[in-house]
Amino acid sequence: MxxxxxxxxxxxxxxxxxxxxxxxxxxxxxxxxxxxxxxxxxxxxxxxxxxxxxxxxxxxxxxxxxxxxxxxxxHGDLGQTFGGVDVSQVLSQAFPVTIRLALLAFVIEIVVGLGLGLLAGLRRGKVADKLVLVFTLLVISVPVFVIGYICSTVFGITLAWTTPTVQDSNNLGQLLLPAFVLASLSLAYVARLTRTSLVENVRADYMRTAMAKGLPRRRIIVNHLLRNSLIPVVTFLGTDLGALMGGAIVTEGIFNVQGVGNALYRAIRASEGPTVVGIVSVLVIVYLISSLLVDLLYAVLDPRIRYA
Structure with missing residues (x-):
């Protein structure tokens, strides 16, 4: 290892x-x-x-x-903005906000996406399965900025459940709605990928063997079906964590979240090369680390996978 x-x-x-x-x-x-x-x-x-x-x-x-x-x-120097501010200082202010937003969106993606995928996969062909397929297809078809404006208008203005824009980027409660919007597209893919993987593995030989042994249904689903079905889902989730951080530009712009996406958008508009390259360099490191962690997690999910 x-x-x-x-x-x-x-x-x-x-x-x-x-x-x-x-x-x-x-x-x-x-x-x-x-x-x-x-x-x-x-x-x-x-x-x-x-x-x-x-x-x-x-x-x-x-x-x-x-x-x-x-x-x-x-030497740890990311350069300076054209305003004379260190890029590392810009990142130190914006990065924690984006990390909180991305992690919150990641949790929503896992909980909602896996939940819908399990519901659809275990009830294939039934009403629940068809509803999940229609819902995820709708979410995939609608652009993220449209979902953002709809959620901001409905939940922030009409129902007044939360603020339409984020007033305090350190408040997790105010980040909940933009996190859901940020995670919406990914959770739809996770749900469909989980459903497809479950449907394929439920007909595998090891599943028939486990059922023939008379094992409890819950143990069969958790220890055999779910564990083997999660490998492609974990691949998507691992790479998507970096995508959530880098793809937050639209969401942060709609909800006025002062994170990396907002800083990157302002830097692109001002043609500030040092800021753009510095932020992208950090995001590349995040992608590389997440891909390594995903590969190592394979061996945990599937004992047949070993890294010599």
Missing amino acids: GRYVARRLLQMIPVFLGTTFLVFMMVYSLPGDPIKAMFGDHAADPATVAHLKHQYHLDMPWWQHYPLYVWQLL
Whole structure:
């Protein structure tokens, strides 16, 4: 197991460098001058513009700038925004908010998604199964921003169960509605994936053997059916945790959540390359760690899987 983890960690290095290289190239190859854009319609002093370009290494080609960025990254320096604020400081303020939002959405995704998938899979062809299929198809078909505005209007304004926008990003109660919206698409996929996996495994040989032995139905479902059916679901959930953090831009914008998605959106609008690349670099690390944890969790769910 230790050798496998070490090998995976070494494999993460070229993946991380390749991903950050592509993002860096795309961000810094965009046309336009972000330094002059800072001044808007006001005439910018050429000396000030030249000083800022030199400070942010914008006076050199991106392929020369990238090695400097990697060197700074190895020393824990994510760079500075054009306002002179460290990107690490921006992340330290926004990241905890997005983590709370993503984890809350992740819990909703697991509880609701697995619950609906179990209900549909164990009652295949019945009314409950058809209702779950229709509900999940509806959620998948409707864009997230539409679901967000509907939930904000219905639950925040009409029913007044919560605030239509988040006033305090540290309040879990106010984050509950945006977390549900953020998790809505994923929980629909989890429900359908769980149902499909259950339907496939319920006809497997080991299930017939367990029933022939006269084992209790609850033990058959929990220890045999559910455990083997969760492997593809865990794969989706592991990669989706990073997607929830990176895909919170629309949800955070609708509900005014001051998280990473909001910060990334503002940085993209202001063409702040250091902020965009810094945030994306951290999200790439989250993706890589979650994928490693998913692989290790396989051996827990299925004893036949061993990492030598």
